[in-house]
Each structure stands twice: as structure tokens, then as C-alpha cells.
Amino acid sequence: MTVTAAAAAAGVQPYRLRWAALFVILAAEVMDLLDALVTTIAAPTIRKELGGSESLVQWLGAGYTLAMAVGLITGGRLGDLYGRKRMFVIGACGFTAASLLCGVAGSPELLIAGRVVQGLFGAVMLPQGLGMIKEMFPPEELGKAFGMFGPVMTIGSVGGPVLAGWLVDADLFGTGWRMIFLINLPIGLAAVVAALRCLPEHRLSGATRLDLPGVALVSAAAFLLIFPLIQGRESGWPAWTFVSMAASVVVFALFGWYESRRARAGRDPLITPSLFRKRSFSSGLVAGLAFFSGMMGFGLVFSLYTQLGLGFTPLQAGLAALPQALGGVAGFGLAMSGLQARLGRGLMQIGTLVMAAGAAVLALTIHLAGVDVSGWQLSPGLALVGIGMGLTMAPFFDIVLAGVEPHETGSASGTLTGIQQLGGALGTAVLGTLFFDLLASGWEFGSSMQVTVWVEVGLLALTFALTYLLPRHARPESEPQHA
Template sequence: MTVTAAAADTEIQPYRWRWVALFVILAAEVMDLLDALVTTIASVTIRQELGGSDSLVQWLGAGYTLAMAVGLITGGRLGDLYGRKRMFVIGAAGFTAASLLCGVAVSPEMLIASRVLQGLFGSVMIPQGLGLIKEMFPPRELGKAFGMFGPVMTISSVGGPVLAGWLVDADFFGTGWRMIFLINLPIGLAAVLAALRFLPEYRLSNATRLDLVGTALVSAAAFLLVFPLIQGQEQGWPVWTFVSMAASIVMFVVFGRYESRRARAGRDPLVTPSLFRKRAFTGGMVAGLAFFSGMMGLGLVFNLYVQGGLGFTPLQAGLTGLPQALGGVVGFGLAMSGLQEKLGRGLLQIGTLVMGAGAAVLALTIHLAGLDVSSWQLAPGLALVGVGMGLTMAPFFDIVLAGVEPHESGSASGTLTGVQQLGGALGTAVLGTIFFNLLAKEWDFGSAMQVTVWVEVGLLALTFGLSYLLPRRARPEQAGH
């Protein structure tokens, strides 16, 4: 079944295999969500067995999220041009093959390169599934279909780190940490075969061409920023690291000017330039960068702390982080119970305050208990961090998108999603570098962790301040999406 844009408007009956197809798409989401989380738990073991420097731990996460950030900007358009089913199959097959390469990696360099491939193929796979759902389901069932993502994301966020820790500790067939990647093989192969059988084909008859120059410019700018942040600490911050970061700023400016010229020439830009003239959107972008940087960076450093400093096994580390994941579920649940519609921007602000309070409790607990701190003692602070995280994330996209015009919403959504992933890469680089730099200066794990937590509190304070640039409420037609 191939549907073009013209035919989609007159299609009366939804695709009859839509619920089967939905589970195929959800399987792909599970792979992506798990692989975004598992290396934070397994990174210490991976470095011990595979070798490499401190930067390996950071690149395991940053390589994946950076590639995902860049790829997501164009991933959706590939489906418009060449067909969503085709690109979903290519993305899922590539992601599975990259997972195999991760699982058989024989050097840090091979593992990092394979993680980048995972991120790139993931950025091709994920947008197609979301686009297909909108085409397969009639309006009356669309909410129910998207509602399935909530439980999947919840189960993945709660169970992912625990599963990763269990797989590493169980050492099935002598694979150790490699099993966290090899487990994708049966899931990925099943997703590819089921997609070939059950997904409908859909593409736009008037899809715009790819902005390859814009993609290259923004990719170079992001790499020039993240690479020196990760590599600089262990090389003593040579001059080239600062030159690279300065060049990154120049490259972002060049990218912005190129996109403006492209728009004035009547060609479809990668990012709509008018978005950056809107205070609400630019404020939301910077707020999102600060929030997601702190969230992802703290997750990495916390797992380094509990395994390297407290001597926890990977499974113990995964279980220790469980209160934060469960707190996130509670936060999302509270937001969806009516608070999001009632409070609007205020809910996001309350969430950052709760998350900041949780981080402060965590830092105080670590300070008072020292290296004898137990998982139970860490639980209250982590749970508060999780609740605040859920309260903040639930309204974030809707509130930021309320400040853009309807014709800009597609570009704005893609840009915000890219910022979310870029924030993850940047947070892994910055907070990880701070942590490793303090350890290199012979600070103990507890003191280094406390400093990192207070940096996260600072990023949350920045998020809170920038939130006043955002609209008070989401538009009615955007709420809940």
C-alpha cells in the first residue's frame, strides 16, 4: 500500500493492520530508548575491559546523542522524499547492524564509531514511525495510539538501567557488557521483518529537497563544540581546544546566515530563520539546552560516582537509580492529571524548583554520609529529582511551541528535538569533564560528585529564569502533543 499526499486526504478507511504496525514502531522506540540509557550503567565496566581513557565514558553517550541530534533534523524529510516504510526499514536494519558492531567491538575507537552509527540510523528510523502513526490512524484513534508511547517510555526509563546492570552482571555466554548491545539483534530483526510485512508505504508528492549544505554546517558546528570539551581535559587544554570552540561559534553564525539566504531565495531551509527572531522560541531553545544538558550529564556522573566511588556493581547502580525513574513516572502522571492545562508555564517552573531541591538534598546526603552512603539514603534526593524532571518535561515542548506560528511548527518541533539530543551530548561533555578534572586533581569521588550536582542546580536555575520568556500557556490545539 503506497499513499501519496493527495491520496491521503481522501483516504476514508485507515490502514487495517494499523495496530500491528503500531507495535512494530514501538519496538523500534524501545531499542532507541534503551540504547540512550544503557551505556551510563555499563560505561565503567566497558572501560575496564576494553581500555581507553576517561573520554571513552563520555563518548559512549555523546557520540550517540550528537549523531541523533544532527540526523533528526533531516530524518523526517527522508521519509517524505523516499517513503516512510522504506526509510524505517533502512533505519531499523542499520541500527541493528550497528548494535552488532558495538557488541563485537575490539577497541574503544570501534565502539565509539559504532555508537555514532547507531545514532545516525536511529535518527532515520524514529521520525518515520511517528509520521506513519499520523497517517494510519483516524483522528478518533490517534490519541489512543500516541498514548501507547507513555507506558513504553515509562517501562524503558525504569527498566532500562536495571536491565543493563543485570545483563552486565549476569555475563551470559561470557559476553559481559556486550549483551546490552547484542540484545538488540532479535528485536531489530523482528522489527525489520514485521515492517516489511505490516507497515504501509507513505510519501509526500510535493516533498522538499534536503538541505545538505545546512546539515553539513550544523554538524560541523556541533562537533567543533563537543569534541574539545571531551578531549580537552585529558590533554591539558591545549590551544587547539579553545580555537575549536571559537570556530564552533563562527560556524553556527555561518549556518544561520546560510539558512536566511536560502529562505530569501525561496528554497526550503533546514531551520526556518524566522524562528530565531521570536523571543519565546530562542529562550525555549536555550532553556532546553540547559535543562537537558544537566539532566543527561548528571545521569552519567552519578553512575560513575556509585560504581567508581562507592564500589557498586552495575546492577546495584541500576537499582540505586530506580527512585529517580519512578519519580519521573509520578511527575509525568501528576502533569497529565490536569496540572499541565491548569498551570501551563507555572508547572515547568515548579518542576525545575522541585528538581533543584532534590539535587540539593542529594548533595547534602553525599556530604553528610561520605563514602558510606547507602542506596536507601540516596533515594529521597533522587526521587525528588525524578518528580521534578517529569513535571518539567511534560509541558516543555507544548509551551515552547506555543510561541511559534502554525506554518513554523514543523521546523520548530524538529529543531527542539535536535536541541534535546544536543543538550544530552553537551551535558555529557561538560559535566563529565568537570567530574574527571576534579578527580585528576585528587579530589575524592564524593566531593567531585557534590560539585557536579551544584553545577546541575545552576543549570536548573538558568532554566527557571529563561522560562519567563516562554508563553504562559500552550495553544489549545497543541496541548497534549
């Protein structure tokens, strides 16, 4: 079906079928969101029961997000080439099978491999849903359809850590931490069956071939950077770790050269090179890398601090992080009440300042209370961090994409979302390694957590400075972007 035909069909597609298809897509989004969050809470228990080094804790998150970052760049194009419904079903089946692999893994290596496979199939599954929504719904219902993502993602972000903690503590059927992955089986199978029944078929006419050499180069560059950051500490930072990180810079440069050459030859590049000549977009990528690195790395370290340092159970750790999640909901709600439209990038600046203030309050609380700090005492700082996070994230994608030309939007959106995931992997690697390094040097858990918090403040300061290079407002005619 061509794009024109699909758009014409959307107006006559049954109302109930459109909304049933939307809930299938939302179920896939929830699976991804939960799997991005649950290992942060469950990682200490997994390591205790499964064995493995401290780097296992980092790889559980970084393996997933790194695979997702690389895969998202090509995931949407696979739907254009082979059909969105087909690729959604393949992605959902693969994600569910990978969840089973994680749930029965008997070694750290097999579990990390399962997480990587999850990320790759998630990157195939998720982009298809957004494309199908635009084809299924008429213009007057499109805003309402995209509006459903907000509440669903909010519930997932708030409930994910708590659910993970409860599942680990409950030890249902003797599965322990494995249930955080096995719970995907009924959700995934239901999504596959419902997708086969409800989702419309769509394929973009005239779609171009995949840029496989580009995928290989960017994958290699990302791996050369992340691997030594996680494994280097345990190996004593030998020479090969620094060689690998230097090589990643070279391979990233080679990737840029190859993409420019491919574009000049008239072939479709993986990432449109003209995007990097736009100051606002390039600055937005760096700001996003700094912001999401700090956010995801902070989440991992806070979970380690509460469980290993304070002796919290996984459920208690999930509940301790709840004020941040609820603050994020409040911040996002404030932004959507009209602040985003009025303040533009100013809202991002306010958000980073509030988030930094919350981090400072958290560091001060940990310093004053010491090892006897309670979850309630941590709540004010975490709530401020969450509010600032919601205020910053709400306008981020629209502001960064404001200076992008219409024909560049697809490549820009995929690149920006990929940077979000890459930032998660980088933050998990850098802040996790810093935290473990400090502990190995004899620092106490509280002091190590405080240093990590101040690094997060530094990343927020960098994000704040870079916002001045972004457009003041999003384009009025631009659609809200989903990440």
C-alpha cells in the same frame, strides 16, 4: 501515495493492521531509549575490559546523542522524499547492524564509531513512525495511539538502567557488557520483518530537496564544540581546544547566515530562520539546552560516582538510580492529571524548583554520609529529582511550540528535538569533564559529585529564569508533541 490519499486510506485500513504497525513503531522507540540509557550504567565496565582513556566513558553517550541530534533535523524529510516505510526499514536495519558492530567491537575507537552509526540510523528510523501514525489512524483513535508512547517510554526509562546492570552482571554466554548491544539484534530483526508486513507506504507529494550544505555546517559546528570539551582535559587544554570552541561559534553563525540566504532565495532551509525571531522559541531552545545538558550529564556522573566511588556493581548502580526513574513516572502522571492544562509554564517552574530541591537533598546526603552512603539513603533526593523532571518535561514541548506558526511547526519540532539530543551530548561532555578534572586534582569522589550536583542546580536555575520568556499556556488546539 499523496498525503490526501493516505489520509483517506487511514479510515479503511484494517483495525488490527493499524495497531500492529503501532507496536512496530513502539519497538523502534524502545531500542532507541534503551541504547540512550544503557551505556551510562555499563561505561565503567566497558572501559575496564576494553581499555581506552576516561573520555571513552563520555564518548559512548555523546557520540550517540550528537549523531542523533544532527540526524533528526533531516531524518523526517528523508521519509517525505523517499517514503516513510522505506526509510523506517533502512533505519531499523542500519541500527541493528550498528548494534552488532558495537557488540563485537574490539577497540574503543570501533565501539565509538558503532555508537555514532547507531545514532545516525536511529535518526532516520524514529521520525518516520510519528509521521505514519498520523496517516494510519483516524482522528478519533489518534489520541489513544499517541497515548501508548507514555507507558512504553516509562517502562523503558525505568527498566533500561536496571536491565543494563543485570545484563552486565549476568555475563550471559560470556558476553558481559556486549549483551547490552546484542540484545538489539532479535528486537531489530523482528521490527524489520514486521515493518515490511504491517507499515503502510507514504511519501509526501511535492517534498523538497535536502539542505546538505546546512547539514554539513551544523554538524561541523556541533563537533567543533563537543570534541575539545571531551578531549581537552586529557591533552592538558592546549590552544587548539579553545580555537576549536571559538570556531564552533563562527560556524554556527555561518550556518544561520546560510539558512537565511537560502530562505530568501525561495529554497527550503534546514531550519526555518523566522523561528529565531520569536523570543519564546529562542528562549525555549536555550532553556532546553540547559535542562537536558544538566539531566544527562548528571545521570552519567551519578553512575560513575556509584560504581567507581562507592564500589557498586552495575546492577546495584542501576537499582540505585531507580528512585529517580520512578519519580519521573510519578511527576509525569501528576502533570497529565490536569496540572499541565491548568498551570502551563507554571508547572515547568514548579518542576525545576522540585528538581533543584532534590539535588540539594542529594548533595547534603552525600556530604553527611560520606563513603558509607547507601542506595536507600540516596533515594529521597533522587526521587525528588525525578518528580521535578517529570513535572518539567511534561509541558515543555507544547509550551515552547505554542508561539510557533502552523507552517513552522515541522521545522520547530525537529529543531527542538535536536536540541534535546545536543543537550545530552553537551551535558555528558561538560559535567563528565568537570567530574574527571576534580578527581585528577585530588578531590574525593563524594566532593566531586557534590560539585557536579551544584552545577546541575545552577543549570536548573537558568532554566527556571528562562521560563518567564515562554508563553503562559500551550495553544488549546495544539497536538501533544512527542520527543
